[in-house]
Amino acid sequence: MEFVCSKKDLQSGVSIVERIVSTRSTLPIVGNILFEAARSGLKLSANNLEVGIEVVVPAKTIKEGSTLIPAKTLGEVVNKLPDSETTFKLKEKGVVNINYKKSNINIHGLPADEFPQLPHIKEGKTFSLEAKLFAEMIEHTIFASSNSEDKHVLNGVLLEVGKQDSSNIRMVATDGYRLAKRAEKVAGLEAGANVIIPARALNEVLRILQADPEGQVKITASSDRISFKHKEVYLVSRLIQGQFPDYKQVIPKSSETRVSVDTQALLSAAERAAIIAAQSANIIKLEVRAGQLKLLATAPDVGNVEEVLEVETKGKEKAQAAFNVRLLTDALKVIEAEKVSLELGETLNPGLIRPVGGPDYIYIVMPIRTQEVAA
Amino acid sequence: MNAYFASVEQASNPFLRGKPIAVGGGTGGKRTIVAACSYEAKARGIKNAMTAWDARKICPDLIMVSGNMDKYIYTSSEIIKIFREYTDRVEVFSIDECFLDVTDTEERFGGAVQIARQIKQKIRERFHLTCSIGISFNKLLAKLAGELKKPDGLMTIRPEDIPEKLKDIEVSKLCGVGRKLEKYLGELGVKTFGDLNRYPREKLVKRFGMACGEGLYCMGQGKDNSQVSSNYDEEAKSMGHSYTLPKATDDIDEVKGYLLRLSEQVGRRLRRDHYKGNVVHLSLGFEDFNFWGKQKKIEDHLDDGYEIYKIAERILGAFRDRRARFRFVGVSVSNLTHNLDQISLFEKNERKKKILKAVDEINDRYGEFVIERLAILDTVLHGKVGMVDSRTYNVI
Numbered sequence: 001m002e003f004v005c006s007k008k009d010l011q012s013g014v015s016i017v018e019r020i021v022s023t024r025s026t027l028p029i030v031g032n033i034l035f036e037a038a039r040s041g042l043k044l045s046a047n048n049l050e051v052g053i054e055v056v057v058p059a060k061t062i063k064e065g066s067t068l069i070p071a072k073t074l075g076e077v078v079n080k081l082p083d084s085e086t087t088f089k090l091k092e093k094g095v096v097n098i099n100y101k102k103s104n105i106n107i108h109g110l111p112a113d114e115f116p117q118l119p120h121i122k123e124g125k126t127f128s129l130e131a132k133l134f135a136e137m138i139e140h141t142i143f144a145s146s147n148s149e150d151k152h153v154l155n156g157v158l159l160e161v162g163k164q165d166s167s168n169i170r171m172v173a174t175d176g177y178r179l180a181k182r183a184e185k186v187a188g189l190e191a192g193a194n195v196i197i198p199a200r201a202l203n204e205v206l207r208i209l210q211a212d213p214e215g216q217v218k219i220t221a222s223s224d225r226i227s228f229k230h231k232e233v234y235l236v237s238r239l240i241q242g243q244f245p246d247y248k249q250v251i252p253k254s255s256e257t258r259v260s261v262d263t264q265a266l267l268s269a270a271e272r273a274a275i276i277a278a279q280s281a282n283i284i285k286l287e288v289r290a291g292q293l294k295l296l297a298t299a300p301d302v303g304n305v306e307e308v309l310e311v312e313t314k315g316k317e318k319a320q321a322a323f324n325v326r327l328l329t330d331a332l333k334v335i336e337a338e339k340v341s342l343e344l345g346e347t348l349n350p351g352l353i354r355p356v357g358g359p360d361y362i363y364i365v366m367p368i369r370t371q372e373v374a375a
Numbered sequence: 376m377n378a379y380f381a382s383v384e385q386a387s388n389p390f391l392r393g394k395p396i397a398v399g400g401g402t403g404g405k406r407t408i409v410a411a412c413s414y415e416a417k418a419r420g421i422k423n424a425m426t427a428w429d430a431r432k433i434c435p436d437l438i439m440v441s442g443n444m445d446k447y448i449y450t451s452s453e454i455i456k457i458f459r460e461y462t463d464r465v466e467v468f469s470i471d472e473c474f475l476d477v478t479d480t481e482e483r484f485g486g487a488v489q490i491a492r493q494i495k496q497k498i499r500e501r502f503h504l505t506c507s508i509g510i511s512f513n514k515l516l517a518k519l520a521g522e523l524k525k526p527d528g529l530m531t532i533r534p535e536d537i538p539e540k541l542k543d544i545e546v547s548k549l550c551g552v553g554r555k556l557e558k559y560l561g562e563l564g565v566k567t568f569g570d571l572n573r574y575p576r577e578k579l580v581k582r583f584g585m586a587c588g589e590g591l592y593c594m595g596q597g598k599d600n601s602q603v604s605s606n607y608d609e610e611a612k613s614m615g616h617s618y619t620l621p622k623a624t625d626d627i628d629e630v631k632g633y634l635l636r637l638s639e640q641v642g643r644r645l646r647r648d649h650y651k652g653n654v655v656h657l658s659l660g661f662e663d664f665n666f667w668g669k670q671k672k673i674e675d676h677l678d679d680g681y682e683i684y685k686i687a688e689r690i691l692g693a694f695r696d697r698r699a700r701f702r703f704v705g706v707s708v709s710n711l712t713h714n715l716d717q718i719s720l721f722e723k724n725e726r727k728k729k730i731l732k733a734v735d736e737i738n739d740r741y742g743e744f745v746i747e748r749l750a751i752l753d754t755v756l757h758g759k760v761g762m763v764d765s766r767t768y769n770v771i
Contacts, residue, residue: 148674150685175674176719250720281712324717348718369716 001065001090003037005057007081007100013057014078016233017046020053020204021071027116032068034115035088037061045118046071051201052118056232066112069096073107119236124222125192127161129169131217131230133184135209137171138202140182140361143330145199146175153242157202159221161193167360172247173199178327179247183360193221196244201226201237208233251364252350255343257288257319259311260356263340266293267332269307273297274325276305283368284325286351288344289318297325311342319344321351321367328353331363376454376471376506377526380411383450384440386503395419396438399427410442414526445743447471450502457497461490466603472521474514476603491529515599518550537597542569549594559583560591571595614650615707616640623662623700627691630659633704634691635684639748641708642680646735651676651715652708655686659694660703669693676712679731681748683708 014033023031025048034045042059045052067090077098087099096109138157146154158172167183174180205228209217218229227236273284279299287294288311295307321344328351332340337355344351353363376382380398385391395416397409407427419434427439451470458465461484464476481487491508498504507528509520520530523544532541545567547557563582565571572595580588593599616637624630634657645651653676658668669690677683687706719725734746 146674149689150682174720176721176724177717179720245721281715283715350720364720366718366720369718370714 001035001037001067002063002088003042003059003061004085004087005042005059007078007083007086009057009059010081010086011078013042013044013055014075016055016208017044017053018071018075019207020048020051021046022048023072025049029068029110029114030116031071032110032115033071033074034066034068034112036066036112037088038064045115047116047118049116050198051204051235051237053204053233053235054118055234065090067094067096068110068112068115069107070109077105077107118234119225121220121222121225121227121236124220124225124227125161125190126218126220127189127193128216128218129186129189131209131215132213133186134217134219135206135213136359137169137182137184138206138209139334141171141173141180142199142202142206143173143334144175144178144180144363145173148175151176153196153240153244155200156196156198156240158244158247159193159195159197159226161189172244174245174247177324178331178363178365179250180331180363181247181251181361195221195226196240196242197226198237198240201235205235208235250350251362252343252345252352255352256316256345258314258341258343259288259293260314260339260341261293261309261311263332263335263338263355265309266340266342267329269295269309270325270329270332273305273307274329276302277325282324282326283322283370284328285320285322286342286344287320288313293342321347321349322370323351323365323367327365331365335361376504378411378413378417379471379504380442380447381413381416381440382504383447383502384443385413387446391438391440394438395421395434395436396440397421397427397430398440398442400442407439450504454498454502454504457494457501461494464603464605466605472518474517474603488529488531495527495529513597513599514601514603515550515594516597519544519548522548532597534597538569538572541597542567542572544568546571551590551594568595572597613652613656613707613709613711614641614644614648615656615705616644617658617703617705619660619703620701623702625698625700630701630704631688631691634687634706635681635748637704637706638684638687639680641706642678642683642731643735643738643743645678645708645711646731649714650711651678652711653677654708654710655683655690656705656707656709657687657690658703658705658707659691659699659701660705662700662702666703667694670709672710676710676715676717677708679727 017033021031021033025031027049030048036043036045037059039061041056042061043054043056045054081100084100089097089099090109091097094109094111096107098105098107141157145157148154154175160170160172162168164170165183167185168189169186170181170183172179172181208230212231215231220227224239224241225236226239227234270284273295274282276299277284277297279302280297283297285296287296291311291313293309293311296305298304331353335353335355337357339356341354341356342351348367348369350364350366353365355361381396384396384398393415395413397412397416399407399410409421409423409425409427409430411423412421416434416437421430421434421437430437447470455465455467455473458473458475462475462477462480466474468474477487477490481490484490484493487510491510495506495508498506505527507521507525509517509522509530509532511517511520511532512534516532520532521528524530546552546560546565549568552560560566560571563574565574571591574595576592579591582588583591618633618637620633653674654670654672656668656670658666660666671686671690673686683706737746
């Protein structure tokens with residue numbers, strides 16, 4: 001194997017695949033990056049047995065071939081290379097010679113044939129989406145998924161393709177306390193997917209799409225795997241097996257009080273209130289009364305805060321509920337619309353946030369039962 | 376309080392009054408230890424920490440009573456409420472000892488002695504218990520005064536009593552002088568308060584080091600600058616339970632059984648006091664007296680014993696030594712929040728909370744762990760509450 005590649009192309013390729021490399025796996029070989037030099041270019045692959053990524057970067061292949069290079073060392077070397085052409089050459093005993101300008105580094109590689117092959121889905125449903133739209137759908141939902149090992153099915157985002165109400169594709173995530181659902185109508189999309197994608201894999205997809213939001217992403221789903229192809233990048237992940245909770249049941253049919261409020265103003269107010277609330281379990285109280293929305297937080301040893309926002313109220317004029325402020329700001333951070341509709345019911349009913357004027361996004365957050373509320 | 380555990384038992388059961396009784400973790404097995412004994416038993420030569428076996432040899436008509444920690448804690452907390460009628464500065468020193476700072480309030484009640492008399496009367500009337508109260512101008516001497524007259528004493532030490540009135544008191548009566556220190560002081564010829572009072576400061580510092588020597592010197596002068604710190608209302612930082620196995624085991628499933636039971640106890644306590652926590656700590660002790668502990672932080676704040684167990688079990692999974700012989704298991708939950716209940720989106724989880732509440736209510740009414748997990752039936756801890764057998768009380 002021998003090829004010549006620019007530092008820039010090499011670095012962008014390595015940075016795409018290295019993030020999923022697992023250095024603490026029981027299978028040490030997955031701590032490597034697979035280099036495959038072919039006439040068409042240089043293919044870099046990583047595989048942590050949950051998620052696999054490969055990317056083709058422009059390179060001039062002198063001699064076809066392949067090898068494994070330890071990801072950690074390689075990543076550091078590539079980052080520090082001078083801005084010049086670099087030659088990689090596989091020498092005897094698996095040593096990889098990296099040559100730049102007049103200097104060179106030798107790294108001990110491993111034979112490529114032991115590396116676990118990236119699975120390619122043979123039987124599955126395939127559809128394409130605009131990369132920009134898919135990135136937005138991921139961004140709107142992924143933060144609501146759970147990190148808790150106990151809530152296996154909630155560690156992912158549900159992707160549904162098929163007609164429901166006015167949409168034909170939906171993504172839903174929840175951690176049991178809040179739920180985010182983004183729906184869209186995409187022309188020419190055929191029915192047939194209902195899968196839970198691990199949030200860890202989707203995070204990588206999001207990063208890849210955000211780095212290059214042009215064009216289409218091709219998605220192929222089978223019963224146990226899903227793959228994403230975007231230009232030169234291919235990512236494949238296992239799916240989470242299990243029954244995603246029936247989200248339709250928890251979406252409130254109606255709300256008693258609806259207020260329309262400037263998104264940024266609400267976010268800033270909530271973030272200020274969060275400073276105080278941080279010392280009292282992140283609890284803030286929302287109060288709607290007489291055309292005003294108040295955000296209140298008190299921490300015995302710190303102080304208290306009262307944020308007042310002028311709002312348009314529809315329905316019942318008075319409402320109040322206590323929430324974990326982090327759950328509110330998480331959603332407000334990803335909503336681009338100028339205004340949001342904040343909807344409240346009885347004190348212990350869920351709160352709801354949606355962007356005014358679209359897109360089709362709904363965020364549900366459950367309140368906190370405080371002593372005061374219980375009394 | 377005087378012979379506290381035993382007195383509480385005698386107070387609550389008239390048949391035990393005036394008889395030699397001992398309180399322990401059972402009713403007479405070979406391993407049972409006398410945790411406390413009545414004055415009648417003390418008069419017969421019974422001492423705390425004797426085995427029940429030895430105690431019976433000295434005093435065959437000794438009545439062994441299975442201890443009931445909940446009852447003692449409850450009685451203590453009720454007695455502390457009485458103290459708080461006289462001052463807000465109450466420092467709980469142990470289950471049966473408190474310091475009260477009445478500097479600012481004594482005038483209102485006619486002086487410290489008057490307060491002490493009233494407290495003694497109230498405790499006697501309400502609980503049939505006696506206590507010894509010591510009054511002085513600092514904690515060291517107040518505690519000493521309380522120690523000097525037992526049972527049912529009331530004594531005052533004034534500044535002018537030092538050193539004359541106290542000179543013959545043994546140093547071991549002083550709070551902070553344990554058996555070891557008593558021995559070392561004895562080697563210097565310091566046996567009484569009077570000896571300590573006269574002993575030169577430099578020599579104490581030379582023998583015991585700066586901190587301890589200086590402390591002993593102050594003690595000898597009857598000085599103590601420590602404040603009565605009201606710890607009564609302080610919020611809990613963590614809650615835990617532990618258990619020392621009757622016999623070391625290498626059976627991990629047996630350990631898990633204890634762990635489940637302890638976790639349920641922790642959950643129960645968290646719920647009772649309206650706490651939840653999201654850091655679970657597991658500690659293990661081994662036959663060779665080594666310890667191992669690890670903690671794990673999780674997303675949700677928990678108060679469900681079974682959820683706590685699941686985390687503790689996962690931590691246990693990280694313990695790799697397969698040859699270990701376990702002697703001690705402990706589980707605790709920290710990073711607590713008070714009065715906080717994040718409602719779940721899913722009915723299933725809210726239903727679980729309701730079930731726990733119902734179980735708690737039943738156990739409140741009919742006795743601890745009347746309802747418990749089937750898995751616990753297999754463990755030695757089945758039927759036990761704290762250090763004692765639940766079936767000896769809480770009978771309806």
